[in-house]
Amino acid sequence: MKQVYPIVLHPETEGGFSVSVPDLNIGTQGETVAECLDMARDAIGLWGICEQDAGRSIPAASTLTPPHEAGELVTLVDIDFDAYRRANDMRTIRKNVTIPSYLNDLAERAGVNFSQVLQDGLKQRLGVQ
Incomplete structure (x- = not known):
């Protein structure tokens, strides 16, 4: 606004x-x-x-x-x-999510930052920077 x-x-x-x-x-x-x-x-x-x-x-x-x-x-x-x-406004909010076990295992082995991936995905989906 x-x-x-x-x-x-x-x-x-x-x-x-x-x-x-x-x-x-x-x-x-x-x-x-x-x-x-x-x-x-x-x-x-x-x-x-x-x-x-x-x-x-x-x-x-x-x-x-x-x-x-x-x-x-x-x-x-x-x-x-x-x-x-x-x-x-950079306050963080805790969200619990569920993902398939195999994706969790693959992501942890690859050192994926789950929070960053979720943020990036939400920004892309919502069209915000």
Whole structure:
């Protein structure tokens, strides 16, 4: 699921920016505008998958131009929550599977990593990277 959220960059007196994502009530910071965009995308992605894991929905942006002060920069950040999860959610889940004994014997003798084979097969079947 892809979304776009406005972010507000607040210049700091000692350099860099604090960043707020008004629709999600979260924030981050960065030294440069480019770093702020990366940090905001990461904060939004992490927040989003935590919301999904808790069974809550991810809201769409309420506006693309949130209120801001003079001197603050408003820009947009895009996020693909599904891609973010694939790239960052590396929790492992234990699954018990059954296979024919002869395949187990052959695979163990060949030093096959059963978990990796299952992951590779699922990725191929589901068309994900």
